[in-house]
Each structure stands twice: as C-alpha cells, then as structure tokens.
Amino acid sequence: MIKAVFFTLLTLVFFYIIWINNIFAPHEKYEIPNQYEKIVEDVKYAKEGKQLFEQNCQACHSVRYDAVYPASIQANPNLKALQEHYGKVLPAEVYESAFYTELSQLKESFGKIPPDLSTMYLSRGKEYLFNFILDPQKVLPGTTMPPVMMGRPEDTAKIISYLRSVSEPSPSEQAKRTLMGVFTIAYLLIMGILIWIWRGRILKKMGLH
Numbered sequence: 001m002i003k004a005v006f007f008t009l010l011t012l013v014f015f016y017i018i019w020i021n022n023i024f025a026p027h028e029k030y031e032i033p034n035q036y037e038k039i040v041e042d043v044k045y046a047k048e049g050k051q052l053f054e055q056n057c058q059a060c061h062s063v064r065y066d067a068v069y070p071a072s073i074q075a076n077p078n079l080k081a082l083q084e085h086y087g088k089v090l091p092a093e094v095y096e097s098a099f100y101t102e103l104s105q106l107k108e109s110f111g112k113i114p115p116d117l118s119t120m121y122l123s124r125g126k127e128y129l130f131n132f133i134l135d136p137q138k139v140l141p142g143t144t145m146p147p148v149m150m151g152r153p154e155d156t157a158k159i160i161s162y163l164r165s166v167s168e169p170s171p172s173e174q175a176k177r178t179l180m181g182v183f184t185i186a187y188l189l190i191m192g193i194l195i196w197i198w199r200g201r202i203l204k205k206m207g208l209h
C-alpha cells in the first residue's frame, strides 16, 4: 500500500514537471513586459509578424520549416525547380549543397551563417528572443547581427509571434496529441488496476491473502 502511494505521487510529480511547471524550459533571467507577451501568444499577429520578418530579417535569416529562405537564395532561379522536385520545405542536405555559394557569402559577411530561426522559439524562449532581437549587442556582446528592431518592441513581439506559430504544431495537431496523452494515461491506469486485481487473486489462490 505504501509503495502504491509512493509511486502514484512520483508519477504525479513527474507529469506536473513536464506539463505544468517545466523546469527544463528556457526562461532564465530575461523578461518580456506583459503587453508584448500577449502579442507573442496571440496567433492573430503571426501573419503580420511574417511580413515584418520578410522586411527586416530575411536579408540574412531563413525559417526553413515555413519554406522561407534568405533573400539571396529566394532570388536564385534554381529554388523553384528544387521545390517542385522535393516539396516546398527542402531537405537539409539538398538545401545546403544547392545554395552553398549564397550560404558562404552570408558566412563571409557576418563571420557565421545567420542561424535558421525555425526552432528558435523553442530553444531560446520568448523572453530571450525579445531582448536579443531588440538589442543584440546587449545580449550577445560582439555579435554581428545589427539592431534592426531597436526601439520597435511591438513589431518585435509580432515577429516572435510568427516564429512561435512556425515552431508549434497546428491547433488540430495539438488537440490530437492531447487526446493521445489522455488515452495513454487512461490505458496505464486501467492496466494498473487490472494487474492489482489479478495480483490479489493470485495471492488468494496461494493462500497468502
């Protein structure tokens, strides 16, 4: 009995940590004011954010999960043919070899290839992104990324909203995953109860109960 309570508690703590209060998620010392956080979390700004991204960031960055490539690559006539063959989102090896020249030029200009931003929202978190994009030097001293969004917190929040929409699965996909999670836990619970009953029967048969 004590064991059962112990393992139930352990399971509850486990799910609390991964679902409700994920201590491993990135949200360290950076902060984002409430009014901008609301913009980031509202999907209705994602579309405007994408346009702002195209105007301010696409000269250097890609968002490959959304088939958005750096301007120099977007201008390469080969892109369309490759997309017809491989689909809109090009496989990494194809992308890197086909646009080696463009990527090398970016590397030459900035010391490194400006990173793809498809999963930045997940890896860095909104607090970090907000502070970094507004003032790159303050967060990464010596970085070659220019402060293109300096003094424009609202537009910055909209761009992060776009990056968030790319990094997260669509609402229907999320609903499917939640349902699967619920089914999995229900299955484990029912199996646990059945095994418990079965165990009781065996003990009884053996005359130990």
Ligand code: HEC
Pocket (backbone or CB within 6 Å): 053, 056, 057, 058, 059, 060, 061, 110, 112, 113, 114, 115, 117, 120, 124, 129, 132, 133, 140, 142, 143, 144, 145, 146, 148, 149, 159
């Ligand atoms: C002129 C080129 C250029 C433009 C324009 C530009 N960036 Fe960057 N960005 C870079 C480079 C270069 C790096 C790599 C910085 C480093 O690691 O020092 C970078 C890095 C980043 C990173 C990763 C930071 C990290 O912690 O690794 C993010 C996020 C980012 N940029 C977002 C943006 C957004 C959003 C915009 C548009 C508002 C933008 N950038 C515009 C060149 C650019």
